Amino acid sequence: MSENLLEIRHLKKYYSSGKGQVKALDGVDLSVKEGELVSIVGESGCGKSTLARCLIGLEKRTEGEIWFEGKEISGYSKGQLRPVRRRMQMVFQSPYGAFNPRHTLGAGLNETAKFYGLNRDEAKERLSTLMSYIKMDEELLSHYPDELSGGQLQRLAIARALIARPALLIADEPVSALDVSVQAQILNILAEIQKKEDMAVLFISHDLSVVEHISDRVMVMYLGKAVEEGKKKDVFSDPIHPYTKALLASRPRERPWEEPSRVRLKGELPNALKLPDGCRFWPRCLEYQAGLCDTCEPEWKDQGNGHRAACSLVGT
Amino acid sequence: MENRELLRVDGLCTDLITARGLYHAVRGVSLQINEGEILGIVGESGCGKSMTAKSILRLNQEDKTFYKGAVYYQAKDGEKEILKLPKKEMNLLRGKEIAMVSQNPMAAFDPLYTVGDQISEMICYHKKIGKKEGMEEAARLLELVGIFPGEKRARQYPHEFSGGMLQRAAIAMMISCSPRLLIADEPTTALDVTMQAQVLEILKKLKDEMHMSVLLITHNFGVVAEICSRVCVMYAGQVVESGTVEEIFRDPIHPYTRALIRGIPRRGGGSEPLETIPGTPPRLNQEIPGCAFAPRCAVAKESCYTCSQEIWSNGSHWSRCAGAAMARSHAEEQQRGGRAG
Amino acid sequence: MKRMKRKTNSEGTLWTFPFILAAAVLVIVFATTIFAPFIAPWDPNQLDLRQIFASPSPEHLLGTDKTGRDIFSRILFGGRMTLSGAFAVVAISMILGIPAGLFAGYYGGKADKVMMWVTNIIVSFPPLLLAFVFVAVFGSGFEKVVLALGVIYVPMLARTTRSIVLTQRNQTYVEAVEAMGYGTGKILFKHILPNCMPTILVQVTLDIGNAILDLAAMSFLGLGVKPPVSDWGAMLEDGRVYLLTQPLQALAPGIMIVVTVVAINVFVEEIRKYLNPSERRLPTYRQLVKRGLIAEEAGR
Numbered sequence: 001m002s003e004n005l006l007e008i009r010h011l012k013k014y015y016s017s018g019k020g021q022v023k024a025l026d027g028v029d030l031s032v033k034e035g036e037l038v039s040i041v042g043e044s045g046c047g048k049s050t051l052a053r054c055l056i057g058l059e060k061r062t063e064g065e066i067w068f069e070g071k072e073i074s075g076y077s078k079g080q081l082r083p084v085r086r087r088m089q090m091v092f093q094s095p096y097g098a099f100n101p102r103h104t105l106g107a108g109l110n111e112t113a114k115f116y117g118l119n120r121d122e123a124k125e126r127l128s129t130l131m132s133y134i135k136m137d138e139e140l141l142s143h144y145p146d147e148l149s150g151g152q153l154q155r156l157a158i159a160r161a162l163i164a165r166p167a168l169l170i171a172d173e174p175v176s177a178l179d180v181s182v183q184a185q186i187l188n189i190l191a192e193i194q195k196k197e198d199m200a201v202l203f204i205s206h207d208l209s210v211v212e213h214i215s216d217r218v219m220v221m222y223l224g225k226a227v228e229e230g231k232k233k234d235v236f237s238d239p240i241h242p243y244t245k246a247l248l249a250s251r252p253r254e255r256p257w258e259e260p261s262r263v264r265l266k267g268e269l270p271n272a273l274k275l276p277d278g279c280r281f282w283p284r285c286l287e288y289q290a291g292l293c294d295t296c297e298p299e300w301k302d303q304g305n306g307h308r309a310a311c312s313l314v315g316t
Numbered sequence: 317m318e319n320r321e322l323l324r325v326d327g328l329c330t331d332l333i334t335a336r337g338l339y340h341a342v343r344g345v346s347l348q349i350n351e352g353e354i355l356g357i358v359g360e361s362g363c364g365k366s367m368t369a370k371s372i373l374r375l376n377q378e379d380k381t382f383y384k385g386a387v388y389y390q391a392k393d394g395e396k397e398i399l400k401l402p403k404k405e406m407n408l409l410r411g412k413e414i415a416m417v418s419q420n421p422m423a424a425f426d427p428l429y430t431v432g433d434q435i436s437e438m439i440c441y442h443k444k445i446g447k448k449e450g451m452e453e454a455a456r457l458l459e460l461v462g463i464f465p466g467e468k469r470a471r472q473y474p475h476e477f478s479g480g481m482l483q484r485a486a487i488a489m490m491i492s493c494s495p496r497l498l499i500a501d502e503p504t505t506a507l508d509v510t511m512q513a514q515v516l517e518i519l520k521k522l523k524d525e526m527h528m529s530v531l532l533i534t535h536n537f538g539v540v541a542e543i544c545s546r547v548c549v550m551y552a553g554q555v556v557e558s559g560t561v562e563e564i565f566r567d568p569i570h571p572y573t574r575a576l577i578r579g580i581p582r583r584g585g586g587s588e589p590l591e592t593i594p595g596t597p598p599r600l601n602q603e604i605p606g607c608a609f610a611p612r613c614a615v616a617k618e619s620c621y622t623c624s625q626e627i628w629s630n631g632s633h634w635s636r637c638a639g640a641a642m643a644r645s646h647a648e649e650q651q652r653g654g655r656a657g
Numbered sequence: 658m659k660r661m662k663r664k665t666n667s668e669g670t671l672w673t674f675p676f677i678l679a680a681a682v683l684v685i686v687f688a689t690t691i692f693a694p695f696i697a698p699w700d701p702n703q704l705d706l707r708q709i710f711a712s713p714s715p716e717h718l719l720g721t722d723k724t725g726r727d728i729f730s731r732i733l734f735g736g737r738m739t740l741s742g743a744f745a746v747v748a749i750s751m752i753l754g755i756p757a758g759l760f761a762g763y764y765g766g767k768a769d770k771v772m773m774w775v776t777n778i779i780v781s782f783p784p785l786l787l788a789f790v791f792v793a794v795f796g797s798g799f800e801k802v803v804l805a806l807g808v809i810y811v812p813m814l815a816r817t818t819r820s821i822v823l824t825q826r827n828q829t830y831v832e833a834v835e836a837m838g839y840g841t842g843k844i845l846f847k848h849i850l851p852n853c854m855p856t857i858l859v860q861v862t863l864d865i866g867n868a869i870l871d872l873a874a875m876s877f878l879g880l881g882v883k884p885p886v887s888d889w890g891a892m893l894e895d896g897r898v899y900l901l902t903q904p905l906q907a908l909a910p911g912i913m914i915v916v917t918v919v920a921i922n923v924f925v926e927e928i929r930k931y932l933n934p935s936e937r938r939l940p941t942y943r944q945l946v947k948r949g950l951i952a953e954e955a956g957r
Contacts, residue, residue, distance in 0.1 A: 043508035044479075056836045078838075085838035097829035102851045112837060149596050157833070179360035180535060184579035184590035191587060206508060209538075213581030213590070237584070250513040252542035254583055256561040260542070264517070265510040268478050333939050380939055 004067070005200050006032040006055075006168055011064035011074075013050050020273040024050040026224040027064070032168065032200050037191075039203040039211040039232075042221035043247075045269055048204045051221075052172045055202070056090045057081050069167065086116055089161035093173035095154035099145040106141030109160055116164040123163075130159040133193050135185075151182030155189060162197065169194075170202045175210060187214055208251055212236050217306075220244050223269070223280045230307030240301075240309035242287045279312060287313055320390070322529050323349045323372070323414075323497055327385035330364075330371045340600045341367040343553035344385070349497065354523055354530040356540040356561075358576075359550035362597060365533045368550070369499045372531075373416055374398065374406055389413070389497075412442045415490035419502035421482040424489065425474040431458075432470025435489045442493040457488040461518050480511025487518060491528070498522065499531045504539060516543050537580055541565060546632070549573045552598055552608035559633035569628060569635035569644070571613045607637070615640060676927035682920040686913070690736035699727035701734040702885040710903055719909050722895060728909055731887055736913060738888035742803050742881075743868035747861055749807025750814045755857065757811065758818025759845050763826055769819070776812035784809045784871055789880075797880040799888075806871050810864055817860045821853040828852075855932050859925050866921035873914050889914050 013025040025047045032038045040048045053059040055066060057076075066074040073084050092098055099108050106127075113123035131138050134155040145153060154174060161169055171190065175183040191214060194201050205211050211218060211232075218235045220228040220243065228241040239245045249263035267284045270276055276283055282293040292312050301315055302308040330342035342364045349355045357365045370376055372387055387398040391413060401409065410416075418424065425434055435457060436450030445453075455466035461484040463469050474482060483503060490498060500519065504512040520543050522528045532544060540547055541561060548558040549570065557570040568574045578591035595612040598604055607613070610620040617639065626638035635641060689696055698718075705725035713720045719728040761769040779787070784806065791805035825831060826849065834844050869889075875881040876890030887895070889910040896906025 043510060057838075058832060058836060082838045085836070090833070090836045092829045092833060094829045098833050100830045100834075100848050100852065115837065115839065151596075160833075180537070180576055181360060181579050181593040184581075185592045187581070188589045188592060191589070208509065209581045209583065212583060213585065213587060247509060250509045252512070252516065252536070252538035254538060254541060255565050256541045256544075257566075258541075264513060268481060333942060333945065335939060337945055379941075382942075 003033065004031040005034045005036075005069060006030070006202070007065075007067040008051075008055075009065040009067070011051065011054060011066065012062045013047070013054055013059060014062045017273075022272045023224050023275065024272075025054065025061075028221070028224075028226050030219060030226070030229075032202060034167065034200055035194070035198045036216050037194055037201045037203060037214060038217045038219065039205060039215035040219050040221060041205055041208060041211045041247075043206060043269070045223070045272070046221040047224040048206075048221055049172055052090065052170050052202070052204055056088060056170060057085070086164040087166050088168045088170065089164070089166040090170040090172065091154070091157050091161050091174045094177050095150045095157055096145075096177075098153060098157045101145050104142055104144055105148070105156055109141065109156070109163065112160055113163050118163070126163055127159075130162055133162075133196065134159050134189055149182075150178055151185055154178060154182075154186055158186070158189065158193070162193065162199075165197065166199060168200045168202065170204070172204045173206070174203075176205065176207060183210070190214065208236075208248065220247070223272070223275065225280060226310065227281065228309040230303070231305065234303075234305060234307040238307075240303065240307070240314055241281075241311045242285045242313070243281050244309070246284075246286065279310075289313060320351045321348055322351045322390050323531075324388045325368070325372065325385070326388065328368065328371060328387060329382075329384035330367055330376070331382040331384075332367075332376065333380040334601070337601055338382075340553055340603070342371060343600070343604075345548075345550070345553070345555050346385075347548050347555060347558065349529050349531055351496070351529055352523060352527040353545045354519065354532055354543050356532045356534060356544035356547045357550055358534060358537060358540055358547060360535055360576075360597070362600075363550040364553035364600075365550050366501050367553075369416065369501050369531060369533055372398065372499065373410055373414060374401075375416075411438065411490075411495065412493045413495055414497045414499065415493070415495040416499040416501065417483070417486050417490050417503050419505050421479065421486045421506075422474065424486040425482065427474050430471050430473055431477065431485050432472075435470070435485070435492055438489055439492045453492065454488075457492055458485060460491075461485070461488045462514065463488070478511075480507050480514060483507060483511070483515055484518060487515070487522075491522060491526070494526065495528070497529045497531065499533070501533045502535070503532070504536070505534070512539070519543055537565075537577060549576070552604065553600055554608065554636065556609065556637070557635040563633040567633070569633070569641045570609075570637045571615055571640050572609045573635075575614075609637075615643065671927065671931045673927060675923050679920040679923035679927065682916060683924060686736065686917050686920070687740065689733055690740055693730075693733035693737055697727075697730035697733045699730040701726060701731040701887070703727075710899075713905070720903075720905055722906055723899070728892075728905065731892060732889070732909055732913060735888045735892050735910065738799065738882060738886065739869055739872055739890070739914075740917075742799065742872045742888065743865050745803045746806040746810060746868040746872070747864050749804065750810035750864065751861060753808070754811040754814030755818050755850075758815040759822055759850060759853075761815065762819035762822025763841075763845055763849065772815065772819075776816050779809070779812045780816070784867075785874055788871065788875060792875075792880050799876075799882045799886075802872065802875045802881045806868060806875075810868070814857075814860060814864065818853060818857055821856050822849055825849050825852050859929050859932070862921060862925045862928075866918040866925075869914060869918055869921075 008028060008030045010027045010029060011025055012027055015022045015024055028051060040051065042048050050059065054061045061074050064074065065072055068084060069087060073081065076084065099105060109127055110123055113126060118126060128138060136152065136155060140148065140152065175186050178186065187210065190201065203214060215232045218230065218232050219226050220235065220241065222243050228235060228239065228244045235244065236248065239248055246263055246265045249261045250265060253260055263286070265284055270283060276294065278294040278296055279298045282288045285293065296312060298310045298312040300308050300310050325345055325347045328342055328345045329340065332339045332341050345368050347355065357368065359365045371383060383399045389396045389398050425431060432451055432454040435454035436447065439445065439453050440447060440450045451470060455470045458469050459466035463481055463484060477485060504515050507515065516539065519530055519532065523530055534540060544561050546558065546560050547564045548555045549564065549572065550556065551572050557564065557568065557573045564573065565577065568577055575591055575593045579593070581590060593612050598608055606621045606623055607625050610616040613620065625636050628635045628638040628641035703726060705721065708721045708725040709723060711717050711721040717727050717729065719732065721727055757772060761772045787809045788802060788805045792801065795801050831844065831848060834848055872881060872888065873890030873893065876888050877894045879894065882888050882891050892910035893907055896910065899906045
């Protein structure tokens with residue numbers, strides 16, 4: 001395989017319900033290089049969490065390939081996945097439920113260390129390094145989860161994910177359940193650890209400001225498909241896809257004296273069982289052209305520099 | 317008409333009984349909402365912002381809650397002290413004069429009845445009109461909050477609505493009796509950005525077109541910047557700073573406000589570390605002598621821990637930390653002096 | 658256990674009056690039956706035809722029965738049978754029911770559907786009726802009745818376990834250990850089961866009460882213990898004939914059954930309330946002042 005740490009090709013995940021098929025992921029491509037921080041951003045229901053869960057193996061993908069460290073892992077069994085999981089870890093949205101409420105935090109972290117084959121001394125050393133990364137006192141490890149705050153627990157969840165020195169950390173909305181000041185702590189810690197440990201991070205969030213702050217590269221998703229991808233600067237300062245533009249314009253003003261934005265996305269997300277033909281975004285799109293958008297599936301158009309978007313209108 | 321006071325909270329303290337003793341959820345909050353303005357209360361979880369709202373409507377379990385202070389409401393028939401109002405009159409006030417929208421729109425609706433039924437039930441109860449007129453009114457209200465076609469949508473059940481639509485429907489229900497004050501407790505927290513923009517637009521519309529006052533509770537400074545005219549920043553059950561939106565964003569005085577605003581990632585900024593606040597908020601089951609923020613404050617002096625803070629105020633701008641204001645003007649003076657020299 | 662203690666210390670509301678009373682009753686009942694050989698003044702099966710239907714006296718605390726056996730001693734030894742039988746019933750149901758519920762709840766899918774289907778059928782019959790069928794097929798006797806009831810209790814417990822597992826399996830901590838690649842056995846028994854245990858134990862304790870009643874009913878109908886051995890159900894049946902002339906004959910075992918079962922139910926109810934904080938009763942302002950948690954203020 002190439003130099004990419006993670007490469008996803010045409011990943012699909014369909015759920016069948018009584019009324020039909022929900023295409024939670026419908027052919028997503030993504031690559032993450034070593035030591036890179038890539039964000040996936042989109043509204044709820046766009047499939048960003050499903051993508052994370054397929055990667056880590058909590059869900060089985062319907063179709064497509066997942067190449068990780070040169071191996072195709074999408075068809076792996078649970079036993080085959082075990083060595084892979086040392087290299088790929090995940091942090092979840094809710095810090096409150098992330099630890100077994102019946103074990104002390106130290107017991108939980110030590111169990112993980114033991115599971116990944118660290119002996120007692122190694123575990124102790126690793127834990128104390130990690131505790132200094134997350135700027136927490138080791139004394140807190142003797143407490144139970146319900147005695148700590150959400151921010152503290154989320155930091156410990158990050159520490160737990162890092163015990164086995166993974167090459168890729170998947171962070172699924174790690175700050176959306178937290179307060180503003182705590183959110184800043186977590187973001188700082190994530191950025192710092194990413195540099196120190198030289199690992200790649202796949203950061204999933206619906207919060208555009210957070211994504212803009214932390215990422216190297218960004219992928220925007222809408223209804224199970226990627227619509228735009230590129231370097232952070234390119235996507236945020238020069239969005240191509242109408243959805244990205246609308247998403248950026250929906251953000252509230254940052255400062256009250258700024259000019260309010262007039263762009264408003266109309267309508268609602270379409271029913272997941274009856275997706276529109278052609279581009280999935282056309283019923284809500286402000287630049288919609290009849291006969292083009294609602295008939296042909298948009299193709300990826302590269303703007304150079306790795307900045308590309310899936311919109312039929314680009315370049316016309 | 318512009319600056320007439322509608323609601324005034326005066327030294328409100330709310331103490332709750334818990335198994336471990338009294339919990340001082342609100343510790344002396346004073347604020348004022350004028351007619352036709354949106355007042356934002358910002359703060360982090362546990363700072364008492366929701367409890368302040370609940371106290372204004374007296375929605376806490378009566379025998380396990382103690383209020384001190386007063387809440388004055390300018391009703392059409394004269395001033396009323398909400399905390400001393402008999403239960404019956406309070407019920408009339410709720411919904412008809414003061415309405416509340418909560419974070420979870422699902423909680424506002426019973427899944428067994430159509431949305432229109434529930435909105436019209438509220439109208440019929442307060443306005444004493446027939447069922448048919450109630451349904452028509454419900455359809456009109458749904459269209460007012462941007463849910464089309466109102467008549468068809470009114471006949472649908474809550475599960476047929478998306479989260480953002482349901483939140484707008486909840487607002488429609490709450491404004492059905494044209495209350496003069498709408499309390500919105502984190503109305504957009506559970507919503508996506510695009511839905512959030514729609515809900516905020518409706519709140520703005522209510523203020524502009526119906527001259528409704530809104531008390532908006534949120535933890536999101538973006539939401540505040542977007543629609544509020546004035547802001548109260550709360551910490552540990554107290555208002556630590558208040559002023560117009562411009563004042564708070566341009567010139568935050570209290571160290572807490574400043575740290576909060578600096579902790580938000582800036583657009584177009586680099587990935588340099590954000591400013592954080594060390595430590596955690598204090599537990600509110602004890603009396604706190606001095607400034608509650610002192611243990612986490614970067615500029616706290618010894619006296620901050622023990623003495624109550626001097627209050628700084630400058631017209632509409634008000635802060636619980638006079639020390640920070642003085643230090644700042646001192647620094648400014650020095651700068652000016654340096655430049656002159 | 659350490660955890661339980663920590664909680665009681667900080668928010669100790671478990672030690673309510675009903676809880677203490679029920680616990681005391683249970684301790685007395687269990688202690689006296691366990692130590693029956695040391696406490697009982699007479700051999701429970703020793704006939705004494707000169708002392709038929711003796712009234713209560715210092716010698717025979719609760720009098721004697723139709724063959725002159727000491728009722729007090731028989732109550733103690735009968736309780737041994739009833740209580741050990743009830744524990745055996747519950748033990749059997751736990752060994753089979755908890756793993757079944759765990760696997761069904763965790764894996765879901767077809768196995769779960771089949772299990773729920775079977776469970777719903779079994780649960781829709783009264784347990785006693787099923788026990789009769791069992792006895793009709795395999796014959797009567799105390800061990801067989803215990804085994805039958807144990808098996809009959811399995812679906813109920815499995816269903817309870819399954820429903821708690823369902824609430825736990827979507828918790829983030831379970832997903833986290835899954836994502837880390839832990840084996841299923843470790844996830845089920847080390848992480849999920851301990852978190853389900855409080856609720857399961859509540860159900861199990863309640864089942865002990867039910868088992869006492871069902872066992873007594875079976876013995877009452879003559880399908881359980883065989884004479885001369887006796888349990889509370891069989892004693893009730895023995896005394897039934899003399900209810901009008903010698904009421905103590907039936908009343909003594911009857912009261913023991915009722916008191917024990919009620920005590921178990923109260924005990925469980927209090928624990929359940931304690932484990933479910935929303936049902937925990939908050940102290941009043943007066944009580945807080947009394948406990949010294951707050952200083953009294955005028956005007957309240």
